[in-house]
Amino acid sequence: MDIKEIETDLSNKLSKKRFIHTLGVVNSAMYLAQKYGANIENAHLAALLHDCAKEIPLLEMRDLVANLPCDQDMLHSGALLHGLAGMVLANTQYGVTNPDILEAIRVHTTGKENMSKLDKIIFLADYIEPNRKFPGVNDIRLAAEQSLDAGVLCGFDMTIRHLIDRGDSIYPLTILSRNDLLRHMKKGGANNG
Template sequence: MDIHQIETDLSNKLSKKRFIHTLGVVESAIYLAKKYGANVEDARLAAMLHDCAKELPLLEMQDLVADLSCDVDMLHSGALLHGLAGMVLANTHYGITNREVLE
């Protein structure tokens, strides 16, 4: 998927509040990437996807990370697990393979 398809998909999957937050993070990431000479498109993509799993049910997050080793405490907290689950979702659902974007 390209960035526009990802944005459209997230606008349909995330709550309005979460999606507006995501767009704000994208703006900040672009600004900071330009300021510090980082790859703007990578920063934009990472920011767009940073909360892609945030609103998933905990069980769905746990399923996403089942093949990874992670802290037991993390497995019981969506607030902690959503980042790792988001990385897996970005890779498996959105086709992102760039490690800098995924990390």
């Protein structure tokens, strides 16, 4: 499928709200890719597909990832699992084979240690896309103008604070990813912009 066909397919499969969000993420991801010197076409495709599995039932997500390593926390949460399931769908249903794009889809919710520039762009675009209205979103937008790392850090911070405020558990990889990012930033910002 070419990118236009993928967009049409998603417009039919996703809810209107999710599709509008998706186009917002495409917009922000392409902007960030241009600003920070990443491949714009890869950012476009990864953003378009980042939530392709978000609305499928949890049991179907589990079927999709059945042959992949996945911990219990993730298996019980569609909010966490849709990245991994989306990576599988992007590959099997939409024919994406570029490992950088697949990885950015996989980690867009949790982050990971040693995120690539594309991983950071999709993670961050998901927060700052123009339709997002949550309190504090402008702080992340401002941080994203300083550097990719500053924006991603602000996203991690806000998510972790939000989870604590709601009394929710924090997925351990999110903490590890934030610690890793901080380490790289203290070393002098050598972690992909």
